[in-house]
Amino acid sequence: xxxxxxxxxxxxxxxxxxxxxxxxxxxxxxxxxxxxxxxxxxxxxxxxxxxxxxxxxxxxxxxxxxxxxxxxxxxxxxxxxxxxxxxxxxxxxxxxxxxxxxxxxxxxxxxxxxxxxxxxxxxxxxxxxxxxxxxxxxx
Numbered sequence: 001x002x003x004x005x006x007x008x009x010x011x012x013x014x015x016x017x018x019x020x021x022x023x024x025x026x027x028x029x030x031x032x033x034x035x036x037x038x039x040x041x042x043x044x045x046x047x048x049x050x051x052x053x054x055x056x057x058x059x060x061x062x063x064x065x066x067x068x069x070x071x072x073x074x075x076x077x078x079x080x081x082x083x084x085x086x087x088x089x090x091x092x093x094x095x096x097x098x099x100x101x102x103x104x105x106x107x108x109x110x111x112x113x114x115x116x117x118x119x120x121x122x123x124x125x126x127x128x129x130x131x132x133x134x135x136x137x138x139x
Contacts, residue, residue: 004098006075006082012063016090025090027115034094035061035117042067043103043112051104052112056097056126058135061117063092064103069110076100078136086112100132 014032017024029036043052053073064073070087077099084093085105092115095101103112118124126132 004096005077006080006099008096009075009082009084009099010094011084012092012094014065014090014092023090032092033063033115037115037117039116039119041114041116043114044110046071046106046110048106048108050106051102052106053101053103054127056100056132058124058126059097059118060121060124061097062095063115064095065089065092065113065115067111067113069107070105071103071107071110071112072105074102074104076102078133098136100126100129 012032014025014027017026027033046052064086066086067089070085072083072085073093073095074081074083075095086093126135
């Protein structure tokens with residue numbers, strides 16, 4: 001996945017079932033999500049001014065969703081950067097492996113849910129940007 005660029009990322013619209021008593025969004029493996037979800041986690045109570053992320057993955061696919069509030073996801077392929085503002089619970093950001101990500105500008109009360117293609121594996125992470133770039137451009 002070293003040839004992935006920020007242009008391979010996109011916002012996907014998730015189904016929004018609108019009813020008078022509230023909205024419902026359901027997400028199904030292989031339908032709205034182009035991979036089998038093996039892990040779900042969420043970030044919340046991020047203190048103002050703090051950032052999350054600051055890493056890349058070798059093999060993990062993700063979809064990030066702002067369940068509440070808003071935040072910015074900046075993706076970096078080693079040559080180009082692209083930022084996405086997530087602020088709708090019926091939209092997700094599809095992130096293939098091989099991209100550095102930083103999350104910041106969290107609004108008060110924001111919740112970021114992540115659908116991941118794999119279980120947690122520390123060996124899948126690049127936590128040093130130069131190591132990520134060396135891997136990305138070594139082939």
